[in-house]
Structure formats: structure tokens, C-alpha cells
Amino acid sequence: MSDATAEPDKISGPTPDNALRAGDRADDGPVLAADGTPLKRSLSRALRAQKLRALALIAPLLIFVLVSFIAPIFDMLFRSVENQIVGETLPRTVVALADYDATSDELPRDEVFEAAYYDIFIAAERKEHTRLGSRLNYEQTGSSSLFRKSGRGIDDIGEVYQDQFEDLDENWDEARPWAELMGDPDWIAAQDAWGGEGRMPRFELRDGISDLLPRTAETYQIFARFMQTEEGESPLEEEPWTVVHTALYQDLLAGDVSGYTGPRADMLVAADALVESPGFETVVFRDAFEEIDEDWLNPEIWQTIKTYSPTYTSGYFLNSIDMQKTPEGPALRDEDERIYGLLFQRTLWMSMIITFSCILLGYPIAYLLSNLPMRTANLLMILVLLPFWTSLLVRTSAWKVMLQQQGVINDVLVWLGMVADDGRLVMINNQFGTIVAMTHILLPFMILPMYSVMSTIPPSYVRAAKSLGATNWTTFWRVYFPQSVPGIGAGSILVFILSIGYYITPEIVGGTSGIFISNRIAYHISSSLNWGLAAALGTILLVVVLVLYWAYDRIVGIDNVKLGG
Amino acid sequence: MKLSKTLMATSALTVAAAGAYAAGHGMADSMTLVSWGGAYQASQQNAYVAPYLEMNDGVSATWDESSAEAVAKLRAMNEAGNITWDLVDVVAADAIRLCDEGLAMEVDHDELLAPAPDGTSASDDFGDLIVSDCFIPQIVYSTTFGYRTDMVGDTPPTSVCAVFDTEAYPGKRSLERRPIANMEWALICDGVSIDEVYNVLETEEGQDRALAKLDTIKDDVIWWNAGADTPQLLADGEVVIGSTYNGRLFSAIEEQDQPIGMLWDWQMFDLDGWIIPAGLPEDRLARVQDFVRFATDTQRLADQAKYISYGPARASSAPLVSTHAELGIEMAPHMPTDPANAQNTFLFNYEFWADYRDDIDAKFQAWLAR
Numbered sequence: 001m002s003d004a005t006a007e008p009d010k011i012s013g014p015t016p017d018n019a020l021r022a023g024d025r026a027d028d029g030p031v032l033a034a035d036g037t038p039l040k041r042s043l044s045r046a047l048r049a050q051k052l053r054a055l056a057l058i059a060p061l062l063i064f065v066l067v068s069f070i071a072p073i074f075d076m077l078f079r080s081v082e083n084q085i086v087g088e089t090l091p092r093t094v095v096a097l098a099d100y101d102a103t104s105d106e107l108p109r110d111e112v113f114e115a116a117y118y119d120i121f122i123a124a125e126r127k128e129h130t131r132l133g134s135r136l137n138y139e140q141t142g143s144s145s146l147f148r149k150s151g152r153g154i155d156d157i158g159e160v161y162q163d164q165f166e167d168l169d170e171n172w173d174e175a176r177p178w179a180e181l182m183g184d185p186d187w188i189a190a191q192d193a194w195g196g197e198g199r200m201p202r203f204e205l206r207d208g209i210s211d212l213l214p215r216t217a218e219t220y221q222i223f224a225r226f227m228q229t230e231e232g233e234s235p236l237e238e239e240p241w242t243v244v245h246t247a248l249y250q251d252l253l254a255g256d257v258s259g260y261t262g263p264r265a266d267m268l269v270a271a272d273a274l275v276e277s278p279g280f281e282t283v284v285f286r287d288a289f290e291e292i293d294e295d296w297l298n299p300e301i302w303q304t305i306k307t308y309s310p311t312y313t314s315g316y317f318l319n320s321i322d323m324q325k326t327p328e329g330p331a332l333r334d335e336d337e338r339i340y341g342l343l344f345q346r347t348l349w350m351s352m353i354i355t356f357s358c359i360l361l362g363y364p365i366a367y368l369l370s371n372l373p374m375r376t377a378n379l380l381m382i383l384v385l386l387p388f389w390t391s392l393l394v395r396t397s398a399w400k401v402m403l404q405q406q407g408v409i410n411d412v413l414v415w416l417g418m419v420a421d422d423g424r425l426v427m428i429n430n431q432f433g434t435i436v437a438m439t440h441i442l443l444p445f446m447i448l449p450m451y452s453v454m455s456t457i458p459p460s461y462v463r464a465a466k467s468l469g470a471t472n473w474t475t476f477w478r479v480y481f482p483q484s485v486p487g488i489g490a491g492s493i494l495v496f497i498l499s500i501g502y503y504i505t506p507e508i509v510g511g512t513s514g515i516f517i518s519n520r521i522a523y524h525i526s527s528s529l530n531w532g533l534a535a536a537l538g539t540i541l542l543v544v545v546l547v548l549y550w551a552y553d554r555i556v557g558i559d560n561v562k563l564g565g
Numbered sequence: 566m567k568l569s570k571t572l573m574a575t576s577a578l579t580v581a582a583a584g585a586y587a588a589g590h591g592m593a594d595s596m597t598l599v600s601w602g603g604a605y606q607a608s609q610q611n612a613y614v615a616p617y618l619e620m621n622d623g624v625s626a627t628w629d630e631s632s633a634e635a636v637a638k639l640r641a642m643n644e645a646g647n648i649t650w651d652l653v654d655v656v657a658a659d660a661i662r663l664c665d666e667g668l669a670m671e672v673d674h675d676e677l678l679a680p681a682p683d684g685t686s687a688s689d690d691f692g693d694l695i696v697s698d699c700f701i702p703q704i705v706y707s708t709t710f711g712y713r714t715d716m717v718g719d720t721p722p723t724s725v726c727a728v729f730d731t732e733a734y735p736g737k738r739s740l741e742r743r744p745i746a747n748m749e750w751a752l753i754c755d756g757v758s759i760d761e762v763y764n765v766l767e768t769e770e771g772q773d774r775a776l777a778k779l780d781t782i783k784d785d786v787i788w789w790n791a792g793a794d795t796p797q798l799l800a801d802g803e804v805v806i807g808s809t810y811n812g813r814l815f816s817a818i819e820e821q822d823q824p825i826g827m828l829w830d831w832q833m834f835d836l837d838g839w840i841i842p843a844g845l846p847e848d849r850l851a852r853v854q855d856f857v858r859f860a861t862d863t864q865r866l867a868d869q870a871k872y873i874s875y876g877p878a879r880a881s882s883a884p885l886v887s888t889h890a891e892l893g894i895e896m897a898p899h900m901p902t903d904p905a906n907a908q909n910t911f912l913f914n915y916e917f918w919a920d921y922r923d924d925i926d927a928k929f930q931a932w933l934a935r
Contacts, residue, residue: 130665134919141924145916148665336773339931405737406802429787512742512788512933520930526637528923529662 077542080535083313086305089132090119094309102303102327112302113285114250117157121243122222124151126230138530139315139325140304146295153292157283158242161249164281168274169267175239181264182209182220183235191236200228203235212260215247249275249282303327316536340537343517348544350435350516351499357439358446358495359488366450366487370457384447392441396508399437403428403509429511437509438499445498446491453487489556497545517541592852595625599653602630603793604816608872609654611890613860620859624852635659639668639842648842651853657836658915660700669699669840677701677854679862681881690863690879694836696915701861702838702878704869707901707910708746709832711799711814712806714824725831725909726754728806729782739795739807742788744929745918746808746833749911751778753831759909763917772925776932788933799825811901815874819892819899829906835913838878874899 031039087094092115100108123129133147165172172178179188183206190201203224210217223244224235231238252275257268274280289296307325308315315325322338323330332338365384369377387395402408405424413419427433457480465475503518510519517537524534552558598614600606606628614626631638635655642648655663663669674695678687688695694702712722717734727734728750740747752762752771755778765771779786787804789795795809796817811832817823839861841853859865866877867885874896877883886896897903901910 127667131667134662134665137920138923142920144919148916148919337927337931339927339934342934404801404803507790515934526634528926529636529640530923 076531077535077539079532080316080539081312081314082532083308083315084311085132085135086308087311089123089128090116090305090309092116093119093305097302097306097309100302100306102306105299107286107297107299108302110284110286113289113296116289117154117246117285118219118243120147120150121154121158121241122219124154125223125226125241134529136301136304136308138319138533139308140301142295143301143304146293146301149293150289150296155242156291157285157288158244158246160281160283161245162242164274165245165248165271168270171264171267172245172271173239175235175237177264177267178220178240178244179224179236181262181268182206182217183224185263188236191234194234200232200234203228206262208262212255212257213248213251216244216251219244219247252276316532317540319533320536320540340517340520343515343520344540344544347500347516347518347541350431350514351496353435354438354442354499355446355492355496357435358443359492361439362443362446362450362491363484363488366447366454367484369447369451370454371459381451384444387441388444392504393508395441396437396505399433399440399509400428403433403436428509429514431510431514433509433511434506434514437505438502441505442495442498445494449490449494450484450487453490454484457483489552493549493552496548500545501541591848592855593651593846593849594623594852595627596651596849596852596856597627597629597649599629599631599635599650601632601654602628604873605812605875606630608869608875609860611872612869613865616865617856617859636662636666636668639663640666642842643668643844648844650842651845651849652857653840653842654703654837655840657696657700657702657838658913658918660838660840661697661915661919663840664697664699668843670843670845671698672701672841674701677858679858681863681879683881685881687861690881692880694878696836699840700836700838701840701857702836703861703866704837704875704878705834705902706837706875707811707829707832707834708741708808709811709814709901710806710808710828710830711795711817711825712828713799713802713804714826716802716805717826721826722806722828723830725750725828727828728808729754729778731782731785734805736805737785737787737798737803738782739787739789739798739804739809741808742790742933744925745913745922747779748772748775748925748929749833750831751775754778759831759911762911763914766917766925767921772928776928779932796823796825799823811899812873812875815899819889819894827906829901829908831909831911832901832906833913834901834910836878837875870896870900874901876900876902 033039033042035042093112096112096115097108100112120129123132129147129151130144133144136143136147162173179191183191184204185206187201187204191203194200203221205217205221220240223240227233227235227238248271252272257272260268286297295301307327313325314330318325318330320340322333322341324333365380369380369384372380400407404410405426407428409427410419410424414421414424419425427436461479461483462475465479466472470478500516501518502516503522506514506516507519507522510516518541521534521537521541524530524537598609600609610628618624618626629650632654635653636659639648639650639653642650653663653669660669664671674688674691675686678691678701680686681690691702694705696702710722710725710728712727712734714721716736720733722728722734728738728740748766749762752765752775753759755774757765766775787794787798787807789798789807789809792810792813795804795807796813798804798807800817800821800823806828811827814825814827818825818827839857841850841857845853861879863879863881864885866879867882867887869875870877870882870886871888871890877886883902886900888894889896898905901907
């Protein structure tokens with residue numbers, strides 16, 4: 001008898017105790033599981049299988065969250081540094097501006113104007129110039145109309161050349177001769193054979209034409225492929241843009257075509273002679289730009305293009321902390337344009353006030369709920385939850401009715417004689433209105449975590465404290481309150497983080513002094529369309545919340561936060 | 566297996582049916598129209614959407630009340646590559662921006678829209694109101710002031726500068742929370758002539774001058790964001806005078822019988838109209854073009870004025886404007902374009918605000934926040 005009960009250590013064979021003992025005897029080689037494999041391996045295999053099963057179970061949710069939540073957020077936040085539009089719309093200009101000193105207050109070289117002519121012409125055909133104009137307008141007032149005007153006027157330059165070539169030979173204004181001059185014969189044959197169904201054969205340049213007429217070949221190829229893909233037209237039937245004529249003039253001036261013997265050689269040689277002739281009218285790009293708009297001769301626009309030419313920019317982030325990018329480096333904005341620092345401070349400050357008011361109002365209610373009999377507590381709980389089932393807009397508008405100068409509260413106060421009729425209190429469209437309405441709206445988020453923590457505090461502790469002679473206050477403050485702190489912590493985090501990003505209530509009752517940073521973010525998303533700036537402001541807000549969360553974890557400890565049980 | 570087979574069979578049937586239908590008509594049988602909601606959308610529904618659906622059996626129209634965020638949403642749809650809207654009602658400034666961004670389709674007004682009954686081409690009939698190649702104008706509306714008739718004593722305001730006169734007209738006033746129009750009014754009341762307003766506003770000093778003028782009433786202003794705010798504030802007696810769209814004031818005065826008077830002095834005209842999103846599939850585009858041609862003809866635009874006091878954008882529609890559909894009152898005197906109302910007016914300066922909006926708005930918001 002005594003063998004089996006009093007001395008379990010004597011039992012041999014695979015029991016947990018024996019396994020542990022075996023583990024302690026390090027010198028005995030690897031511990032073996034019951035089936036003879038090393039214990040470590042068999043354990044990790046079992047665990048891995050378990051982990052994989054768990055992962056497989058949450059995989060749908062994980063993928064859903066990643067795809068539909070995390071990825072779009074990062075995509076949006078990424079816009080805060082993205083700036084491809086300048087380099088993509090004005091590729092040649094950006095290259096030509098590489099050695100331009102933006103701090104010099106001088107105009108760039110003539111080559112820059114030439115590059116800008118090609119870029120803006122092509123952008124205008126693609127209808128991208130106005131988009132760039134609105135982008136640069138965020139940085140430089142007037143860019144929007146400057147680019148729109150330039151898109152309209154830029155044709156004039158090429159028309160000068162087009163007219164002269166056309167006067168020389170009608171063929172210079174025809175589609176077919178141009179295509180034969182520039183296009184690969186195989187491509188022309190394929191394009192001719194194309195019956196209008198399916199994809200057009202992609203335009204190819206003729207061998208050697210790029211060496212002979214580099215600019216012309218480049219612009220014609222852009223033209224031809226644009227016609228094919230965007231317009232769905234055959235380049236064999238469309239006369240080229242006037243920018244191609246300008247390019248031809250420049251090529252003929254720079255190069256020598258006398259040795260050329262390919263298709264349309266006579267046409268080209270005649271044109272070369274025309275260009276060399278003294279009466280040939282030319283356009284200076286800089287003067288042409290001045291004619292389109294005098295602002296092109298203002299170095300500021302070139303400085304802006306140069307400053308914002310890199311693919312990624314810190315400009316949006318600088319804007320969102322009331323600074324701006326200048327050729328000399330980041331600088332503070334004018335005093336009368338600084339707003340975001342103020343709004344960030346206000347958002348944080350008011351969110352704290354709202355959180356604190358929620359604690360003050362919510363604590364007694366949660367205490368009451370957790371100490372009342374179940375029946376009454378449930379009834380009260382419904383009252384706490386009721387606002388959740390009412391539209392946010394309705395609740396906010398109700399506060400308008402209550403708080404406005406001709407509203408319920410003021411009417412009652414006037415009727416009671418507590419305020420004069422002409423001295424009605426201003427309680428809305430300011431910070432007070434925002435705090436009142438948001439405290440009301442966010443109160444359930446404070447009460448619920450508090451309640452769930454308080455309902456787990458055993459009443460016997462309080463009774464024990466009292467039986468040991470503590471006063472009511474000491475009982476509460478030394479025994480009850482410390483145990484309810486995790487609930488306050490959870491509620492505060494919820495309310496604070498919710499209120500920091502709140503938008504609709506400040507918009508309606510905030511007036512001018514009660515609006516938050518999120519109202520400006522919304523404005524930039526939906527009205528000014530400056531999504532980059534909105535993304536930068538949003539990123540900063542996100543980082544601020546994370547930092548506060550980290551600080552909270554360091555000071556209070558996140559383990560002390562409980563949402564329930 | 567079974568399910569996927571059923572699904573495939575169903576979709577094959579649907580495709581076949583759709584194909585057969587499209588072959589017969591070449592037009593989609595449903596449209597998603599985007600508008601502003603409220604009385605304005607109702608006027609569109611009554612004046613031309615309902616009649617169009619009646620004429621075209623089997624066609625349905627869905628409304629989406631998203632015009633206020635149309636530019637941002639169209640941009641997002643375009644990036645996602647899925648345009649779900651067929652026709653979008655926007656203000657002219659937004660139409661210009663959508664056209665700039667390549668999000669709206671350029672249209673040939675003479676080809677797309679019906680000529681006037683006397684044969685005048687559509688582009689002549691709409692005239693200068695075609696402010697963008699993408700924009701199909703519908704109405705002229707104005708942002709103007711309404712005042713409480715019982716709170717101004719015996720001297721109802723006749724000039725927009727009453728807004729800045731807190732001695733003669735004490736009490737709060739409501740203005741839109743954006744610089745557009747407010748800056749112009751401030752300068753006009755600061756003694757700048759209308760021809761000079763934008764030259765002045767171009768300069769730093771001019772902007773400061775306008776803000777300084779607004780500063781004199783800053784403590785008395787309730788700033789609104791939604792067009793419905795001012796009529797509500799006036800009805801509650803919260804403000805003595807406030808700006809909003811003239812149609813909102815009309816409905817407060819005539820339909821809801823509120824003690825409100827109209828102040829037309831220096832009303833700011835603006836335009837509202839349709840744009841067709843770029844990149845619609847052919848069958849949907851064909852349907853929308855068919856609808857727009859009908860919805861913007863001379864009679865339909867005149868009909869719209871039966872339901873709301875906005876002026877039809879066609880010159881040929883003006884003589885056809887009749888009485889209100891329910892109240893039976895003559896609508897012409899309530900139109901912002903009526904000669905009696907249009908003594909001092911200016912048109913929303915699209916080009917100026919496209920350039921200066923970002924800059925002046927930053928200043929304006931910083932000024933508001935101080």
C-alpha cells in the first residue's frame with residue numbers, strides 16, 4: 001500500500017515527473033519522449049502544428065485587415081512624401097534645371113525654356129499640365145492659371161515653323177509624308193493592313209532616323225504612340241503636332257542632312273535649305289514664354305519647379321508644421337499663415353479636457369451601475385447605451401437646439417431671470433460647445449470599461465476594510481479606487497484616441513475656436529484636394545497618438561488596462 | 566462545384582441577355598445620377614428625371630447625394646479604376662477642376678445638347694456660361710443675404726454693407742466659412758470698386774485689408790458650412806442677417822413662411838451643371854448622352870424653375886419660366902437674374918480663385934483660428 005501512495009518518486013516509466021527529472025540530468029544526453037524521439041523536437045513539432053492551425057484560423061481575418069485596412073492606410077500616408085508629378089510631367093525641364101541655382105534670383109538658361117516648351121506642349125496634349133498647375137499652386141500662388149494659360153498658348157511657337165514648312169511644301173502638313181519619313185517601313189505596311197479591329201501595330205521609328213533628326217524622331221514617336229493608344233487614331237491619317245515642326249527646325253539647324261537618301265529625301269533637303277535661308281523666321285523660346293505670360297520671366301516659378309522636382313519631398317510635412325520649403329532650405333511660414341501648430345495643440349488640449357470630463361461624469365455612473373441590484377442596473381445600462389442607437393448627427397444637432405442663444409437653456413435662464421435677455425450666454429460655436437457635445441457623445445466609451453472593471457471588484461474587500469475601522473472615504477480611496485484604476489485607464493485611452501480624431505461634432509458645433517485638426521484634414525481631402533498635405537497631417541496625428549500610447553505604457557503600464565473581467 | 570456551376574450558368578445568361586439588350590439599344594438601362602439632395606435634387610427629379618424615365622420604359626435612375634465631395638470621390642474612383650457614377654451635378658469651379666484633372670469628359674456642346682426651339686445652337690444659347698469644355702450648365706444661382714424682417718426695425722437693409730454695420734443692425738450674422746465672396750464683400754464695403762476688387766485682392770495688403778474689415782465683425786459672426794445653416798439660424802432668430810444660396814432663402818420665405826427678407830445687393834452669381842465622368846463604358850455613355858440632351862433642353866430647364874428659384878442657364882428658357890408648381894406664384898421675380906434683383910452683381914471669379922484659393926484660404930483659416 002505505502003509503496004503506491006507515499007512514494008510516487010519510486011514509480012518508473014514515462015510520467016511527467018520522470019520526464020522532468022530526466023531533463024534535469026543534463027549529462028544523460030537528449031531527453032526522449034515516450035515514442036523515443038528527442039523531447040525537444042517532438043514538442044516543437046506539436047507546437048508548430050498548433051501554431052499553424054491557429055494561424056490558418058485567423059488567416060482570413062488577417063488578410064482582410066491587411067488588404068482592406070493596413071494597406072490603404074499606408075498607401076494614403078505614403079502620399080505625404082510622394083511628388084512624382086513634377087518629374088513625370090516636366091522630365092526634360094527637370095534635367096535641364098539640374099545645374100540651376102535656385103537661390104540665385106536669376107532666370108535659368110535658354111535650354112531650360114526649350115525643355116519646358118517640349119514638356120508643356122506634350123503635357124498639354126495629354127491634358128496633364130493643369131494637374132501639375134494645381135500641384136504647384138499649393139506652393140506658388142498663380143501656378144494654376146500660369147499652366148492653364150501656357151497650355152493654350154504654347155501652340156503658337158510651333159505654328160510659326162509649321163506655317164513656313166507648309167508654305168515650302170504642302171506635304172509638311174500632311175500625315176502620310178511625315179509617317180513615311182519617320183516610320184519603319186514594316187510598321188507602315190502593318191498599319192496599312194490594320195483593319196480597324198483589335199490593337200494597332202505599335203509605331204516604330206525607321207532605322208537611322210534618330211541619328212539624323214534626334215529631336216524630331218523623339219517628339220514624333222511620342223505623338224504617334226499617343227495617337228495610337230489614347231486617341232485610337234492611325235498616325236498615317238493624323239498630321240503631327242506643331243511641336244514636331246519645331247523639333248525639325250532645331251534638328252535641321254543643328255545637323256546636316258545632305259547625305260540623306262531615304263524616303264522623302266527631297267522634301268527634307270529642301271526644308272534644310274529653307275531653314276538656312278536668311279528670311280526664315282525663328283522664335284526665341286524665352287520671348288515666346290514671356291508672350292504667353294510674363295510670370296515665366298519671374299524666377300520664382302523656376303525656383304518652385306526646381307525645389308519640387310525630386311520624386312519625394314518633405315514639402316508636405318514642412319507645410320503641416322507651419323514651415324515651407326524654400327530654395328534656401330526649410331523656413332517658418334509668415335505669422336498670418338501659421339495654423340497647424342495651433343490646431344494640433346488645441347486638438348490635444350481639448351481631447352484631454354474631454355477625457356477628464358468623461359472620467360468625472362462617468363465614474364459615479366459606473367459605480368452606481370456596478371453596485372445596484374441587477375434589475376435596476378440593467379435598466380440604467382439601457383439608458384447609457386441608448387445614445388449609441390441614435391444618429392450622431394441627431395445628437396449633435398440636439399445640442400445645438402439646447403445651447404444656442406435662442407435655445408432651451410438660455411430661454412430657461414432668461415425666464416428664471418438669471419441672465420438678461422440681451423446678455424444671453426454664448427455656449428455654442430466655440431470650445432465650450434465642442435467640449436459639452438463631445439463629452440456627451442463619448443461618455444458611453446468611458447462608462448462601459450469602467451463598469452466592467454468595477455463589477456469584478458469583490459464587495460467583501462470594502463466590507464473587510466470597514467470592519468477593520470476604515471471610514472467611508474478611506475475605504476473608497478484606499479481600497480475601492482485603486483482596483484478601479486484599470487477601468488479608468490481603458491476608458492481614457494478609448495475616449496482620448498476617439499476624440500483626437502473626431503471630425504463631425506467639432507465641425508457642427510465648434511465654430512472657429514472649437515475645430516480640430518481633423519477638420520482641416522477633411523478640408524484638404526474633399527475641398528482643396530491637397531491630399532499630400534492631408535496625408536502628412538494624418539501621419540503626424542497617428543505618430544502623436546502612438547507616442548502618447550507609448551508614454552502611457554511607460555508611466556501607467558498597459559497591463560493595468562482592462563476592458564473587462 | 567454545384568454552386569459555381571449555377572453561378573456560371575447564371576452569369577452566362579446575364580451576359581447573353583445584356584448582350585442582346587445592348588445590341589438592340591446600345592444603351593445601358595440604368596443610370597447613377599449624383600446631386601445635392603434636398604429641394605434642388607427634387608426639382609431635377611420632377612422637371613426631367615421622372616419625365617425621362619416615363620418616356621423610356623425599363624430605364625432606372627439612382628440618386629447619389631454626393632455632389633459636395635464629388636471631386637474627391639471621382640478622384641478616388643479614378644484611382645481605383647472603377648467609375649460608378651454616370652452623371653454628376655457640380656458647381657462650375659469643381660467642373661473646371663475635374664476637367665483640369667482629366668476626370669471629366671470634354672464634350673462638344675453643339676453636338677451633345679439640343680439647340681433652342683428657334684434653332685440657336687446650344688453653345689450660343691448657353692453663351693458665356695460654358696466656362697469649361699466639360700461643363701454642361703443647368704442653373705444660375707447666387708449666394709446672397711437674407712435678414713429677419715422683425716429684427717431690423719423700420720429700416721430694412723438695402724446694401725450688403727449692412728452686414729458690416731453692427732450699430733444699425735446689432736446681432737449675430739452668418740457667413741460661409743471660406744474666403745470666397747466674403748473677401749469681395751469686405752473690400753466692396755471698404756470702398757473698393759468692383760472692377761478693382763480682384764486687383765486689390767491679389768496683393769498681400771489687399772488680403773490684409775479684407776481680413777481687417779471682416780475683423781470688425783468677427784465676434785458677431787457664426788460661420789456656416791452647409792447651405793441649410795443660415796435659413797435655420799434665421800428661423801431660430803439666432804442671426805439677424807446671413808448669407809446663403811438664394812433658393813434656400815426662397816423656400817424659407819415662400820414655402821415655410823418665415824419672417825425673412827431678401828437682400829440682393831452684390832449677390833455673387835455662380836453656376837451649377839452636369840459633368841460626365843471620363844472613361845465611361847460605351848453603353849452607359851450612350852444612355853447618359855441621351856438623358857443629358859433631354860434634361861438640358863429649353864423646356865426642361867424652364868420646367869425646373871417651377872420647383873426652385875434658380876435661373877435656367879439657357880437664354881431661351883427664361884421667357885418660358887412660369888409659376889411655382891405648388892404655390893402658384895410667379896417665379897420670375899424670385900430669380901437671381903431678374904433685372905430688379907440683379908442691379909449689383911458679380912460672377913464667381915473662377916480663374917482668380919483657382920490661383921489664389923490655396924493661399925488666401927490658408928490666411929483666412931489662420932485668421933479664423935486666432
